[in-house]
Amino acid sequence: MANAFSLIFGAAVALMCLLRFWLAGRQIGHVLAHRGSVPPSFAGRIDLAAHQKAADYTVARTRFGRFALAVEIAALLMLTLGGSVQAIHAFWSAHLEGLAYGVALIFSVLFVSAVVDLPLAVYRQFVIEERFGFNRMSARLFVADLARQAVLAIVVGGPALLAVLWLMNEAGRLWWFAVWLFWCAFNLLLLFVYPTWIAPLFNRFVPLDDIALQARIEALLARCGFASSGVLVMDGSKRSTHGNAYFTGYGRTKRIVFFDTLLGRLQPAETEAVLAHELGHFRHHHVTRRIALAFVLSLLFLAILGQLVDAGWFYRGLGVAAQNAAIGLVLFLLAGPVFIFLLTPLLSLLSRRDEFEADRYAAAQTSADDLVSALVKLYEDNATTLTPDPVYSLFYDSHPPAALRVARLQEAG
Numbered sequence: 001m002a003n004a005f006s007l008i009f010g011a012a013v014a015l016m017c018l019l020r021f022w023l024a025g026r027q028i029g030h031v032l033a034h035r036g037s038v039p040p041s042f043a044g045r046i047d048l049a050a051h052q053k054a055a056d057y058t059v060a061r062t063r064f065g066r067f068a069l070a071v072e073i074a075a076l077l078m079l080t081l082g083g084s085v086q087a088i089h090a091f092w093s094a095h096l097e098g099l100a101y102g103v104a105l106i107f108s109v110l111f112v113s114a115v116v117d118l119p120l121a122v123y124r125q126f127v128i129e130e131r132f133g134f135n136r137m138s139a140r141l142f143v144a145d146l147a148r149q150a151v152l153a154i155v156v157g158g159p160a161l162l163a164v165l166w167l168m169n170e171a172g173r174l175w176w177f178a179v180w181l182f183w184c185a186f187n188l189l190l191l192f193v194y195p196t197w198i199a200p201l202f203n204r205f206v207p208l209d210d211i212a213l214q215a216r217i218e219a220l221l222a223r224c225g226f227a228s229s230g231v232l233v234m235d236g237s238k239r240s241t242h243g244n245a246y247f248t249g250y251g252r253t254k255r256i257v258f259f260d261t262l263l264g265r266l267q268p269a270e271t272e273a274v275l276a277h278e279l280g281h282f283r284h285h286h287v288t289r290r291i292a293l294a295f296v297l298s299l300l301f302l303a304i305l306g307q308l309v310d311a312g313w314f315y316r317g318l319g320v321a322a323q324n325a326a327i328g329l330v331l332f333l334l335a336g337p338v339f340i341f342l343l344t345p346l347l348s349l350l351s352r353r354d355e356f357e358a359d360r361y362a363a364a365q366t367s368a369d370d371l372v373s374a375l376v377k378l379y380e381d382n383a384t385t386l387t388p389d390p391v392y393s394l395f396y397d398s399h400p401p402a403a404l405r406v407a408r409l410q411e412a413g
Contacts, residue, residue, distance in 0.1 A: 031058050045376045046379070099162055137240065176306035203235055206232065220365065237260050240261075293350075301336065301340075348398055368412045
């Protein structure tokens with residue numbers, strides 16, 4: 001069944017692999033070359049042992065990332081050119097038809113992908129994270145998380161998938177636009193219900209009980225003209241020692257969430273500065289812009305799928321003789337990331353720009369020195385390398401390199 005598109009797909013896979021392996025090699029080499037000394041801008045802030053731990057952690061994750069990439073590419077080729085999607089179609093088409101067939105086909109492919117990813121996830125959590133002292137997750141909790149994720153995929157994802165397949169079959173030539181409208185509405189709904197209904201399935205959220213810090217946060221919120229439905233502390237420590245803070249929800253459901261690990265490490269002024277950075281994302285409409293960008297890209301991709309779903313060469317080129325909406329959707333989801341991979345540096349650039357802007361906002365509302373102090377502690381606690389390879393960082397990193405970010409804040413201060 002191979003055709004010209006098979007060669008194009010194979011070439012795109014090879015290009016993506018070569019680029020990702022080359023970037024990983026650069027990252028490993030650069031981090032190891034600078035392992036022996038703390039960068040001058042962090043001297044006196046981070047000791048050599050912590051710097052070397054971050055280097056070793058980065059190298060371990062990057063090396064394993066190359067192995068995981070090889071496994072994932074092998075699974076992708078097995079599913080497509082290797083004929084596994086065709087075999088799954090042959091099995092379910094003999095037992096089911098209509099929407100039931102489509103849902104069974106897609107969930108089967110997702111199941112195969114999950115089975116391939118499972119040992120990789122286990123190794124990341126219980127070998128790499130454990131080796132560097134970050135893992136606090138038990139095997140029992142790991143399995144419970146998997147079970148909850150599977151139930152959510154069925155309960156939430158199942159009806160959504162049924163709606164998408166129904167629209168693809170019944171909405172006429174512009175089905176892709178109808179699917180896009182549904183997809184936008186579905187994701188906006190998830191933004192509203194996630195904080196209240198989904199997040200508590202995985203973590204416990206309690207109100208912040210530090211009265212002095214609460215007063216400090218409320219003063220900052222009032223100063224910034226920001227309203228939220230609550231300031232909560234999440235038990236992130238039951239899975240990892242990594243610390244973080246984030247906003248969740250949208251509109252009236254917005255919540256400020258601190259990991260308990262972060263609050264245990266930062267001083268009140270530093271916590272306020274971190275929160276001011278997150279407020280900067282909202283003040284400059286970064287969250288809204290990112291949602292809008294995601295919706296624009298999804299419209300573009302669905303319009304492309306609208307042209308491919310009736311193109312026999314697309315199916316044959318990816319190893320499938322049959323042709324229908326469910327197969328077209330699953331093949332597009334499998335092959336699409338290979339072709340859009342080159343968008344990664346552009347998306348990373350936009351994200352880093354937003355981070356700089358949020359930093360400037362935080363420096364204006366609180367103290368640049370407090371934010372620098374908080375960031376240095378987070379870099380150390382999360383074992384974030386201070387010396388990433390510049391090309392690797394430009395391609396992948398959603399946040400600016402540590403040295404550049406701190407330098408910009410010191411200038412703002």
